[in-house]
Amino acid sequence: MENIFTDEYFMRIALSEAKNAFDAGEIPVGAVVVVNNQIIAKTHNLTEMLNDVTAHAEMQAITASANNLGGKYLHNCTLYVTLEPCQMCAGALYWSQISKVVYGAADEKRGYVALGANLHPKTKVLRGVLENECAQLMLDFFKKRR
């Protein structure tokens, strides 16, 4: 039987969260956290609504996952996020010791790679899943705002 629970499957759910952010006037980034093919957190960027620079999709996903699991370490968890994490989110992911991070579009200016920040050495990274769709949503957002 075909496995429907591919990286694209979960990234598409993160992308639908990003579209919710878009519709709410937030920079369109969405995230889900998955354990054993089960989604334990589904979030999007809320920096405008909460008036809080720390309210990135990933930060909320980390907090929600820890609440859900009853422990602060995200071992055996995979984060799917539509945009490359910034250094704040990379730092939070570092502390969480999350097993895997999958992201869509690269952020060549403010992403953790360009800024020299680090994930945990145990964390596996997969880049570029649904990259074009994730990037296009960001482009559409900033075009609309100009």
Added chain:
Amino acid sequence: MENIFTDEYFMRIALSEAKNAFDAGEIPVGAVVVVNNQIIAKTHNLTEMLNDVTAHAEMQAITASANNLGGKYLHNCTLYVTLEPCQMCAGALYWSQISKVVYGAADEKRGYVALGANLHPKTKVLRGVLENECAQLMLDFFKKRR
């Protein structure tokens, strides 16, 4: 008239917050945010109590300050924190565009300097205020836990 509102004055308040963390079994880091000599946030690390790796003193201080000010940018604000921020907190401070960061003890292993993370180019940094007292509290905490 002598100015009582020195960097040491506010760092001592951050240090008393760090002691509250110590007493609660949390890694003893405390923070205050100050605007025009007025404290708008006073927080300490709550990662154990909240079971949340994102609950560092600085992260809560940033969120509380933004709530207090009614805006997400911390222009004209100074953060006093007893320990050098990690890359997550440096990343959050970057987004906040905070005017000044004053810290006590260096964190040579997990601090943002060692990890190559960046504060905002507009942010001034002052290191080493009450350094010995801030560092000693950390040493006492980890000695007690061994």
